[in-house]
Amino acid sequence: MIKTPYNSHNHYTTFSGILDLPIKKGVLHMLPWPNKIPQPNLPTIPHTDLIPSTYFSTIKTGCLPKRWWLPTSEPTSDGLDGVGIHAFATPGAAITADDLPADFLPFAHTGHQYFGFDLSHDPRRIRYIDTEVDQWLTVAPDFDTFLKQLQPHPVRLPELPVEPQVFGHMAVIATADDWPALFDHARTFMTGAEIGPWLIWLATSADSAKRQAAAEEYHFLSRYQPNFLTPNTTIELRKLLS
Known part of the structure; x- marks a missing residue:
């Protein structure tokens, strides 16, 4: 259950670019963080056999997804009908937090929002947790299904400061037509x-x-x-x- 509804203060600036879906359904096109851009504190995950090997094959080419919007059954902090995922974790230490369950292994983390594997269930279900509003959703029965559910979405940023991870993701997938609005955001909040x-x-x-x-x-x-x-x-x- 969600304690508070969609955060109405998160008004978004929506940009024009809709990205093309990969030809093969379920294959997620990932882009790397640019080498010449200082890398923020991006999420990491242990290279373990507790999670599907397809996870690590997914992030071989990069951690930033071109299809990044996940439809959800209830409102989230990102919108009335879905939530965004901005960066997939690369190999490293596990993300930990006192308010996360012990059997939850995150593979994405932006602020108070997490996507992760439910280690108590086999196959590993995918859960979305927002600790700020105490929202816990099971969003897919397994990782492959999760990838298939991700949709292309207009490049967009809220009209408030965002983490470098979020701006970087939108910048990497943006078209030339999207950049004027990104620059407007940058002049205001960066x-x-x-x-x-x-x-x-x-x-x-x-x-x-x-x-x-x-x-x-x-x-x-x-x-x-x-x-x-x-x-x-x-x-x-x-x-x-x-």
Whole structure:
């Protein structure tokens, strides 16, 4: 049961890009965290035979899912009809928290929200737990079914600060058309030091439309917020975009 309904203060800015589904149903296209972007505290999970081997094959190419929206049977902190998953855990120490059950092994963690394996059940059911609102849902009978249930969804961010993991996920899967709204969010809730590496990353993209989006944002900041970016970022962007 959920103690509180959908958090109505979480108004979202929705962007245009809907990502293409992989051709093979159930295969999740994963993208890596960019090498040139400082990596935040991303989730980790032990490499153990307690969970399906398909989990580790899923994260071989990256931890950021292109299909990231999971329909749910009741409202969540993310929306009235579903919840987002932003980064799958890579091999490492288990995520622990005092308010999580001992037989729950998380493979995703964003703030107070967790996805994980129910180790008390075989096959391992997938559970979603939101410790802030005491919401505990069984969302899939097994991991393969969980992957099949994930859906493409517009790139979106709430109109409030988000964890670097969340912004990074949206940035990696965003199209060029999505970036102006991402930049609006960044100017409001992030520092120039935080958005600067993403601007440089975008300016070196193989996609000319993304490079153009970076150039437009750089010129906007140069004119209206000339002190927003760090001096080093400004110098690097001048070289890249000249």
